Amino acid sequence: MPPTLSSADFLTSWSAVLLYFVAAVGFVAGGLIFWWVIRPSRITAEKLTTYECGEEPIGGAWVQFNVRFYVFALVFLVFDVEAVFLLPWAVVFRELGAIAFLEGLFFIAVLAIGLAYVWRKGDLAWVRLDDRVSP
Amino acid sequence: MDALLRLFSLIPGWDQNVPAWASISLAGLLAAGLCLGFISLGPVGYVYVERKLAGFMQDRLGPMRVGPWGLLQTIADTIKLLFKEAIFPAAVNRPLFVVAPCLVVIGAFMGFAVLPFSPTWQGTDLDVGAFYVIAIGSLSTVGLIMAGWASNNKYALFGAMRSAAQIVSYEIPAVMSLIVVVMIAGSLSLQQIVAAQAGGLHNWFLWKFFPLNVIAFLVFFTATLAECNRTPFDIPEAESELVAGFHTEYSGFFFAMFFLAEYTEMFVASAMVSVLFLGGFAAPLPVLQTVAGFDIGPVWLIAKAWALVFVHMWLRWTLPRLRVDQLMHVAWKVLLPIALFLIVVIGGLLTAPATAGGFPWDPWFGWPLTALLCGYLMLTALRAWRWHARQVREAVA
């Protein structure tokens, strides 16, 4: 009897993920080592400057970013959590019947209200109206 | 892996002499090696095809110098990249600068562990397969931010931030349209999702609940296109404003790694679209599933994925780039409401006993529409080709 992977045993079903990871790390490491062996190295001071289309860079790149990124990441997080709850629902709602469907419907409705709220507040637009008006 | 294990047990005395852990490890590493070979040779072909296509669409010849019809161009480019020196600009954060491209490549590759090429040719059929692919995809965002931040370059950091914002925004519509498929199939396992679509082209999820699932397909395809940072969603690496985005400071093999990751992501995303909507490894006609007794599922999956990769390239040379506000508009105000609406409607239809198995007219649309689409595409390609040939003739004359 050959070892098969169809059993519910975790090690057998996740061993491929682990082995693929090991192989990928080996591949990347091997590539980098190979490159390290064959690549030339003639570094000059000019090559080590930060690329800015030939201009002298002024200051570093680690500057303060727009608050929009943060708002989108927050909204994303909320909807990601929603999706995580909906996925198991999608798997079983047919077997559990109409009650489970209504349950999911209520869940989606509440989050649709959330989406409508964010939309109405203008936070789904990259350039918000009041951003543009205020100096 | 199952297929390899079966191959091993054909060898006389293998099962008696080799312990199970050894043959599982060997099979896993061998399967991973096959996939790694596929992804590392793939870009050589993709880049050539993409450049030739770009040339054709813009009425140029594309690469012609290296080898016949420029066939060896990308091989020459690969060799050139390997012989470039590694430049670590003085301002970079060196450890993270090195780790970032590795993370991006490994993240892009890990999706292969669950891609079903046939009932037995699959890394592993995880119970959470489809969700796993999404999870691995979301990890590559971290790699991109790491690359941008470690570069300490304004272009790189801006590209990385834009890229991350874009990927996370489009992940939501992607998951939501994935939920539509999961509802119909009743499972997250990719193997079972494909099994639910067996029996020919008219059974593919694309044609279920016609035309609702076509919309879900378009939402998912658009979202994966955006997650691969391909035009029209390529502001993260918009050449005309950000030089090369997050990989501006990378040279040589590091640069090649980002390229490898991009094309791998493209293939994995296209393969996922095929698995979820286009029947995966199932042939359009059950007769075509086996050739001389051999299951040619892998050929079908790769053919479908490549067809979608072609669409990616085609769109790249057809559509202009979206602005950042338009990009967010499409993700949050168009795709997400559509996907939520589809979840509710299709959920309702599945709960109602009369439509639990799909609309009564579902079987009648698949074949005629596919034939129409293919015919139209071939006609267009033919006309474009003849126009191109005439231009060449006139230029020569």
Next chain:
Amino acid sequence: MIESVLFYTFAALALVSAVVVIAQKSPFYSAFGLIVVLCSLSGIFAVLGSPFIAVIQLVVYAGAIMVLFLFVLMLLNVQRETDDVGGSAPLRLAAAALASAFAAQVAAVIARARIVSGPEQYEASTRKVAELLFSPAFLYVFEATSILILAALVGAIVLAKRDL
């Protein structure tokens, strides 16, 4: 046997990177260390036989929350910590007291814990998790979660409105 090896590998990785999170002066190193912690926790969940929780761990924590953290770091433009650690004497005293209280708590938990040799066999597939989650017992809790998420969303938007 292999399960135990994997479990302890992931656990050790999680602990080491957790130490990195605290010890690093650069906030970005801390954030990336935290990502390694979360990924190892995901590995632990997988080894313990909860694939769904493992993947959730990756999607929600390593994928979403860490991206949010990184965006916040960019937004606030946090710089490297300076070297004058320590602060005043009362502060140090309070830190020592809190640390020993925490250590005592951990020791108590470990002392009372029932050490099992390996993961107990139980099925926690997506289907099982879902069937439990949508059973009448958890119906109210599940719907309350949606209200909680809505509240979080509204709160986030209101907070972001303030000038930073």
